[in-house]
Amino acid sequence: MSEIIRSFLAVELPELLKFKLAEFIASLQMKTSKTKWAREANLHLTLKFLGNQPADKIDALIPALIRGNSILKPFRLTTTKLGAFPGKKRPRVFWLGTESTPSNALMILRNWIEDNLEPLGFEKETKPFRPHLTLGRSKIPENFDALWEYLEAHPFPPFSFEVEHFVLMRSILKPAGAEYRVLQKFSLQK
Ligand code: 3AM
DSSP states (O other), rough: OOOEEEEEEEEEEEEHHHHHHHHHHHHHHOOOOEEEEOOOGOEEEEEEEEEEEHHHHHHHHHHHGGGGGGGGOOOOEEEEEEEEEEOOOOSSSSEEEEESSSSSSHHHHHHHHHHHGGTTOOOOOOOOOOOOOOOEEOOOOOHHHHHHHHHSSSSOOOOEEEEEEEEEEEEOOOOTEEEEEEEEEOOOOO
């Protein structure tokens, strides 16, 4: 039987953006006590969560996604505002929004992935795509008034970068938190 691999497809972030986000997160961390904030190395933008799959099924998706190289084009991503899922009233996930240029580029990439993986047995996502960079997760409720107030005065300055590839990332769940490892890089057409 083949090994089971937990993985997802993601846009990697430039080191400088991860560094700046880690500084930003450190300032938010001081306003909370029970929220779990993301580690710098783990910051990314998820395109599609693949879950636990046999290694052969993951191997089979690699050639299908490599073909994107002749179809998909690089684009720019710019970070926007901090938001929360499901909402600010009882946040469970804190995230930073993104905007792509051209504006539909990220959606085109995500839809191309969905369309190309479906024939390989990966179910299409039914929930609307809300691209974001997860910064933290709140499982134990706490008062976020100080955090929201701080964010009004100290938003994350917009950061732009060119997306020239996306990755297949393995997620290894460990007691100290998930560890992510790039399994494969998929270039976008130059
Ligand atoms: O990029 P974020 O942090 O939003 O929430 C998980 C994370 O997304 C998501 O996959 C990314 C890498 O772990 N994820 C985890 N379990 C999931 C599930 N069952 C899931 N997304 C959808 N369904």
